[in-house]
Amino acid sequence: MTARPPIPAPPLKGGCLCGAARYRLTVRPLAINACHCTDCKRLSGVDAAVLLHMPREAVVLDEGATARFRKTADSGREIDIVRCAACGTRLWHEPLSVATLSFVAAGTLDDAAWAIPTSHIWAERGNGSMPPAADALVIEGSPADRQALWDRFAQLYPASA
DSSP states (O other), X not given: OOOOOOOOOSOEEEEOSSSSOEEEEOSOOSEEEEEOXXXXXXXXXXXXXXXXXXXXXXXXXXXXXXXXXXXXXXXXXXXXXXXXXXXXXXXXXXXTTOTTEEEEEGGGBSOOTTOOOSEEESGGGOOSSSOOOTTSEEOSSXXXXXXXXXXXXXXXXXXXX
């Protein structure tokens, strides 16, 4: 079992590089997922993007303006990439196929030290620089749905803990 720091109590706060856009997360995440797809590697500039799966209503923009870029992902699903309108920092993604879900870029949190991925997808595309923790779920390609990712998170971070 991997030693995992506890998830801080909400609200969790974050923002962009220039400080113009600030957001808060009002509930704990559904998952902490590392995505090794080509798009996420390009967006993050490293082997994977670490994304918090969040109920969309729990992602609240407190300050600043955002801009959107629509992209068709490797999975074939369309997703809006939400960025700071001033500096372009990628803050979160909103999948068009699930209007109730957002993927928040963990690196934009004010404190992301606790955000160790509980799952990895498109794992076969990883270059080894971000190996999965021993207890993380590892999936080659895109999962049929996200429930397995959420289930692993719930196993590792029980709601009562």
